[in-house]
Amino acid sequence: MTDTLLSIKNLHAGVEDKPILRGIDLDIPPGEVHAIMGPNGSGKSTLSHILAGKPGYTVSEGSVEYRGKDLLGLEPEERAREGLFLALQYPVEIPGVNNVYLLKAGLNALRTHRGEPELDAYEFLKLAREKLKLLDLDDSFLNRGVNEGFSGGEKKRNEILQMLLFEPTLALLDETDSGLDIDALKIVADGVNRLRHPDRSIVLVTHYQRLLDYIEPDKVHVLINGRIVKSGDAELARTLESRGYDWLRAEAA
Amino acid sequence: MATREPEVSDFLDQRYQHGFYTDIEADTVPPGLNEDVIRLISQRKEEPEWMCEWRLESYRRWLEKPEPDWAHVHYPRVDYQAISYYSAPKSKKDAPKSLDEVDPKLLETYEKLGIPLHERAALAGVAVDAVFDSVSVATTFKEKLAEAGVIFCPISEAIREHPELVRKYLGSVVPQGDNFFASLNSAVFTDGSFVYVPKGVKCPMELSTYFRINAANTGQFERTLIIADEGASVSYLEGCTAPMRDENQLHAAVVELVALDDAKIKYSTVQNWYPGDENGKGGIYNFVTKRGDCRGRNSHISWTQVETGSAITWKYPSCILRGDNSVGEFYSVAVANNYQQADTGTKMIHVGKNTRSTIISKGISAGHGQNAYRGLVKVTGGAANAHNYTQCDSLLMGDQCGAHTFPYIETANHTARVEHEASTSRIGEDQLFYLRSRGLSEEDAVNLVVNGFCKTVFQQLPMEFAVEAGRLLSVTLEGAIG
Numbered sequence: 001m002t003d004t005l006l007s008i009k010n011l012h013a014g015v016e017d018k019p020i021l022r023g024i025d026l027d028i029p030p031g032e033v034h035a036i037m038g039p040n041g042s043g044k045s046t047l048s049h050i051l052a053g054k055p056g057y058t059v060s061e062g063s064v065e066y067r068g069k070d071l072l073g074l075e076p077e078e079r080a081r082e083g084l085f086l087a088l089q090y091p092v093e094i095p096g097v098n099n100v101y102l103l104k105a106g107l108n109a110l111r112t113h114r115g116e117p118e119l120d121a122y123e124f125l126k127l128a129r130e131k132l133k134l135l136d137l138d139d140s141f142l143n144r145g146v147n148e149g150f151s152g153g154e155k156k157r158n159e160i161l162q163m164l165l166f167e168p169t170l171a172l173l174d175e176t177d178s179g180l181d182i183d184a185l186k187i188v189a190d191g192v193n194r195l196r197h198p199d200r201s202i203v204l205v206t207h208y209q210r211l212l213d214y215i216e217p218d219k220v221h222v223l224i225n226g227r228i229v230k231s232g233d234a235e236l237a238r239t240l241e242s243r244g245y246d247w248l249r250a251e252a253a
Numbered sequence: 254m255a256t257r258e259p260e261v262s263d264f265l266d267q268r269y270q271h272g273f274y275t276d277i278e279a280d281t282v283p284p285g286l287n288e289d290v291i292r293l294i295s296q297r298k299e300e301p302e303w304m305c306e307w308r309l310e311s312y313r314r315w316l317e318k319p320e321p322d323w324a325h326v327h328y329p330r331v332d333y334q335a336i337s338y339y340s341a342p343k344s345k346k347d348a349p350k351s352l353d354e355v356d357p358k359l360l361e362t363y364e365k366l367g368i369p370l371h372e373r374a375a376l377a378g379v380a381v382d383a384v385f386d387s388v389s390v391a392t393t394f395k396e397k398l399a400e401a402g403v404i405f406c407p408i409s410e411a412i413r414e415h416p417e418l419v420r421k422y423l424g425s426v427v428p429q430g431d432n433f434f435a436s437l438n439s440a441v442f443t444d445g446s447f448v449y450v451p452k453g454v455k456c457p458m459e460l461s462t463y464f465r466i467n468a469a470n471t472g473q474f475e476r477t478l479i480i481a482d483e484g485a486s487v488s489y490l491e492g493c494t495a496p497m498r499d500e501n502q503l504h505a506a507v508v509e510l511v512a513l514d515d516a517k518i519k520y521s522t523v524q525n526w527y528p529g530d531e532n533g534k535g536g537i538y539n540f541v542t543k544r545g546d547c548r549g550r551n552s553h554i555s556w557t558q559v560e561t562g563s564a565i566t567w568k569y570p571s572c573i574l575r576g577d578n579s580v581g582e583f584y585s586v587a588v589a590n591n592y593q594q595a596d597t598g599t600k601m602i603h604v605g606k607n608t609r610s611t612i613i614s615k616g617i618s619a620g621h622g623q624n625a626y627r628g629l630v631k632v633t634g635g636a637a638n639a640h641n642y643t644q645c646d647s648l649l650m651g652d653q654c655g656a657h658t659f660p661y662i663e664t665a666n667h668t669a670r671v672e673h674e675a676s677t678s679r680i681g682e683d684q685l686f687y688l689r690s691r692g693l694s695e696e697d698a699v700n701l702v703v704n705g706f707c708k709t710v711f712q713q714l715p716m717e718f719a720v721e722a723g724r725l726l727s728v729t730l731e732g733a734i735g
Contacts, residue, residue, distance in 0.1 A: 052690050053686075053689075053690070054686050054690075055682055055686060056682070075689070075695075076686060076689040076690045077689040077690070077692055077693060077694055077695070079690070080689070080690050080691060080692040081692050085690075086690055088687065091687065092681065092683045092684050092687040094684055094687070094688070094701065094702060094705055095705055095706065095708075096704070096705030096706055096707070096708035096709070097701050097702070097704070097705035097708075101701070102688065102691060102693075102701070105691075105692075105693055105697070105701075106691035106692045106693060107692075109691075109692035109693055109694075110692050113692070145705070146705075162691065166691075166692075
């Protein structure tokens with residue numbers, strides 16, 4: 001048994017009868033930052049959704065092991081409590097629910113699972129304010145409805161705020177860079193870099209190399225047509241930036 | 254909910270220390286309705302002659318009326334001659350002897366709502382002489398109210414003690430011939446509350462049926478009359494989150510509110526009567542007429558309701574905005590789960606100049622529940638600059654339920670502004686996944702979405718009621734998803 005946090009073996013999955021992932025193999029050791037890149041429709045979001053347990057997908061073959069457990073057998077909330085976090089590409093609005101309520105309820109659910117005492121309102125607020133500052137957000141952000149009326153950039157920052165609070169063991173960021181201006185991108189990248197830790201792995205799912213200018217990945221994987229067609233180091237991302245995906249498509253075919 | 258401030262729940266539990274009074278009367282009138290029965294009721298209540306005449310007149314109006322069938326609800330015909338119109342509470346003989354004989358499901362619900370042990374027996378109808386420590390509390394309250402000059406008593410007492418007020422206002426908002434159920438109620442009502450707040454007095458406390466002595470509020474034909482004189486204000490809370498069993502299937506209450514110049518009345522209801530079982534058997538028919546009259550200038554009437562119980566709800570708390578600059582409000586959460594049917598909404602009748610009304614209706618349908626919003630906004634010719642804002646939102650849980658909206662708008666004045674917004678949404682898989690992926694259980698996720706949906710209405714409730722209402726909703730909708 002190697003030292004692996006997440007191990008995906010021959011994963012085939014899709015929506016209804018339509019196959020999307022066609023045999024993914026991927027190992028992520030603790031402490032590493034991996035980038036999964038690929039053109040639109042390659043299956044990047046599907047992969048992150050399946051890992052987080054989003055309903056609507058069928059896994060037809062293969063397995064996913066996370067911290068020695070069968071990940072696919074866990075409910076979404078169990079995965080979250082086990083330290084898996086997915087920053088969504090399109091975070092959902094929950095009208096009428098205060099952001100602070102969700103953040104506190106979420107954090108306390110994780111703490112309870114880890115056998116730690118829940119934070120009271122005062123302790124939580126103190127912690128939340130620290131994290132808000134890192135993301136250049138002010139306190140009023142806590143008292144708005146969850147993602148309700150947020151701009152695209154605010155929604156993304158809210159995801160990163162949750163990630164900073166929850167301190168996951170495995171963080172999946174699904175196209176967190178899309179729709180961000182350069183200042184927001186730097187803030188988000190800074191937040192991610194702060195989380196880098198020998199016990200924590202981060203998976204960046206992205207279409208562009210841009211984010212990787214600010215977060216240096218240990219490994220880069222290229223996903224095309226539901227398969228990882230090439231893996232390499234940060235240099236691979238730069239090659240993709242200049243050459244695009246077509247040469248790999250040709251290779252994969 | 255996953256987390257709740259301890260102070261709030263402490264406060265909640267306190268509320269339940271105050272019990273209610275159970276009047277054990279021995280006599281029962283045989284089933285059936287005729288003029289003799291009405292005379293008998295009036296006699297038993299020791300009413301003056303004018304009251305008896307008023308009842309008889311109502312009865313004659315009732316006889317002329319067909320039962321309404323326009324609501325979006327279905328139920329077998331009620332046999333009005335099979336009902337006993339003056340009866341003692343459920344006979345002790347048939348009542349459970351102890352909590353051991355009570356449906357465990359009901360007890361489980363009490364547990365979840367946080368109702369103290371000593372009250373569960375009474376709520377479940379156990380035949381023990383329930384002893385509550387409410388007398389001293391109620392006495393303190395009565396003294397405080399008397400000091401302020403506020404009259405708060407059972408309506409039967411008011412008929413005897415304050416006939417001039419009752420004669421002046423009873424039936425002045427909901428006339429005897431108003432509708433089938435109101436006429437029936439006017440003929441046979443046996444209990445309810447009476448409130449009079451004199452000129453310039455701000456009622457020193459929230460009035461709740463909880464603190465009313467000698468008048469259990471589960472009467473089959475309840476009659477409530479609240480008058481706020483010039484410059485007075487009062488907040489009245491009706492109902493209770495604890496589910497109560499009741500042998501009477503048909504409930505037809507009438508509530509009348511009168512607000513004179515510069516007066517304000519806030520009326521909040523949490524209704525959680527037995528809705529029937531999962532298959533729709535049993536359950537209470539709740540056919541209620543509630544209406545407020547903003548009779549004076551600058552008067553203000555606000556209805557807030559959280560309706561989670563009953564098999565059938567037929568209820569349209571309304572405002573007649575007669576006085577210039579008067580304001581009417583209606584905030585509602587109505588839940589229809591399992592086989593419940595709700596047809597509820599409001600009427601805002603703009604008569605005076607510069608009158609304003611707001612309608613916020615949140616309907617939640619789950620299981621096989623059918624939920625209808627029915628509302629009328631009417632602007633008469635003289636109501637210059639009238640303004641209404643209506644927002645109707647429906648939330649669907651599951652694919653067997655239904656939500657229906659029937660808004661009626663009639664305007665006869667071109668300066669009126671009437672706005673209507675409506676939305677229907679299914680509780681989102683995406684929302685639930687999002688919350689669960691943050692570590693919340695599915696049940697907590699559903700509760701959070703539902704409470705968020707109802708927030709603008711809950712905010713109108715007094716604080717402790719709002720927390721209870723949230724808890725009640727989660728118990729009501731338990732298992733509605735998944």
